[in-house]
Amino acid sequence: MTVQVSAKLCWLLTGGSVVVLLDQLAKAEMLAGLRADPATPIFSLLDGRLSFIPTQSFTLVAGLMAGWPRPGQIALVGLVAAGVAAVGSGFYRGLAPGESMNAFALGLVLGGVVGNLADVFFRGAAVEVARFAGADAGLRFNFADGFIVLGIVILAVELLVAEGALRARLTRRRDE
Numbered sequence: 001m002t003v004q005v006s007a008k009l010c011w012l013l014t015g016g017s018v019v020v021l022l023d024q025l026a027k028a029e030m031l032a033g034l035r036a037d038p039a040t041p042i043f044s045l046l047d048g049r050l051s052f053i054p055t056q057s058f059t060l061v062a063g064l065m066a067g068w069p070r071p072g073q074i075a076l077v078g079l080v081a082a083g084v085a086a087v088g089s090g091f092y093r094g095l096a097p098g099e100s101m102n103a104f105a106l107g108l109v110l111g112g113v114v115g116n117l118a119d120v121f122f123r124g125a126a127v128e129v130a131r132f133a134g135a136d137a138g139l140r141f142n143f144a145d146g147f148i149v150l151g152i153v154i155l156a157v158e159l160l161v162a163e164g165a166l167r168a169r170l171t172r173r174r175d176e
Contacts (some may be wrong), residue, residue, distance in 0.1 A: 008095055008103035015107020015151070016114065023115035023144040027127040077120050084113050102158050108151030115144030 068076075088110050095102050119126045119142075129142045 006097060007100055008092075008097060011100040011103040012092060012107040012110070015104040016111035017107075019108055019111025019144065019147040020115050020118070023112070023142065023147070024118060026143050027119070027129060030129045031127065074120065077117070081113055081117050085110070088113075099158075102155060105151040105154035105158065108147045108154070112144035112146075112148035112151065115147075116142070119144075 088106055092103065092106055095106075116126050127142060
């Protein structure tokens, strides 16, 4: 019995797998390289404005659910992840067979979600590996967050390009 896998599913799985692998390897490497003083950056860029300091935190959840019991925080994170998976699944089913770039971008988003969920469930909190200095405690993020943003940007650009092409075709038909 032969199982056929569509090209768009291959792109989705490739994007997601690469993100989870890179994200988890980077976090493991950063955590292994922690110094005795956790506030000391492993390295910095832009005159210290971007520092790589591994920390564990519920950056999103801490602000929204401060004081909630841990099981409640994990339950909400799980519900949000399930919602993202449901929306992603619906979006994936709506892709045409040749939309490999969109499938890959969706894989980046879903891979980022899986990477962050793996942190929450297996490490107890998201591992943030980079910090932009500035307002308050600074913006903290990890590679999974970056891939989520990259995937959303690719999806938005693809949507705008497709919409522009559709409008151009409609305008040409109307002018003929």
